[in-house]
Amino acid sequence: MRDQARAAVAEITGRTPDNVRQLSGGDTAAAFAVRLDDGTTVFAKTAPMPGAIAAEAASLAWLAEPDAIAVPEVHGHDEKWLVTEHIPAAAPNALAAERLGRELAALHAAGATSFGAAPPGGPADAWIGLARMRNEPGEQWPAFYSRHRIEPYLRRAVDAGTVSAEGGALISLVCAQIDELAGPAEPPARLHGDLWSGNVHWGAQRAWLIDPAAHGGHRETDLAMLRLFGCPHLDRVVAAYQEVSPLAEGWEQRIGLHQLFPLLVHAVLFGGGYAGQAVAAARSALRAR
CATH class of the missing domain: 3.90.1200.10 (Aminoglycoside phosphotransferase (APH), C-terminal lobe)
Known part of the structure; x- marks a missing residue:
């Protein structure tokens, strides 16, 4: 799955991944933190349900449109993979x-x-x-x-x-x-x-x-x-x-x-x-x- 993530991120972003790390959590998708050759880290996920990736990308764009709340920026997607901004986690406060x-x-x-x-x-x-x-x-x-x-x-x-x-x-x-x-x-x-x-x-x-x-x-x-x-x-x-x-x-x-x-x-x-x-x-x- 890491190789699939690497290939998908390269195709969607046009950059070369140099590190792919699978993330834990989530019961409907496989998720990865992918470091690109320019030092940027992106988030990549895939989901088994047909149309789910396109639906999520549209949802994120719509929630981001009014600039009211923080949602990860969508870098791109295809039928199987979604690539977004990666947000490092911190403790709630x-x-x-x-x-x-x-x-x-x-x-x-x-x-x-x-x-x-x-x-x-x-x-x-x-x-x-x-x-x-x-x-x-x-x-x-x-x-x-x-x-x-x-x-x-x-x-x-x-x-x-x-x-x-x-x-x-x-x-x-x-x-x-x-x-x-x-x-x-x-x-x-x-x-x-x-x-x-x-x-x-x-x-x-x-x-x-x-x-x-x-x-x-x-x-x-x-x-x-x-x-x-x-x-x-x-x-x-x-x-x-x-x-x-x-x-x-x-x-x-x-x-x-x-x-x-x-x-x-x-x-x-x-x-x-x-x-x-x-x-x-x-x-x-x-x-x-």
Whole structure:
């Protein structure tokens, strides 16, 4: 795989790699730090899913476009390989977390043409991890979220027996009542779309967003996903976000609603306790009425 990475980086950058080091982590891709002959180090990754590299490149470019938040610069890509700026890792800290909160608010405010809008040049059929994700534009967030972010994964989970019929009925009730549960209407936000803590890369001065599944959505979804799997200094992130762009009243009661999407994706991919967490999130959403 190192030889493939070396060849791909040479072709995409037009430079000669003189060192290739495989990186650990990540469950959907092989990743490498590649030093070029001019001393620059770039990051190269490949993914097994068709179209995933093109979708990620489009997502990164769209998130970078408003110059609101730090994302790695895309140096180029082909069908199998993506080459970006390499960001050395550092420990999370409170100041960087506060900066992340302010920058995430600015990114969301950059907006999207509609809920479910794919990044320009990005495919409608994209990926979140190893699961397919449909970007289908719509005018109303509740209809988009239930139809394209809850129901497809719920059907798969119930059909596989991962989510029980009783649990599936409870989650379906959330979809039926989502207009009441969604809170005040908001314009489409420019979302990272897969913002769990592993996709926040802490650098020396700030946090960087990586591995996006970007689309137009509700800004509370990104924040709920940060909370779902834990993010260092999350209280600082949220407080700084609120200073720039206050969240609508009742947002904390809607966290379960916004966590349904990633929890159902994880139930489909990994089973286990994620199904129970999805049902618990549905109960939380219904209690918030």
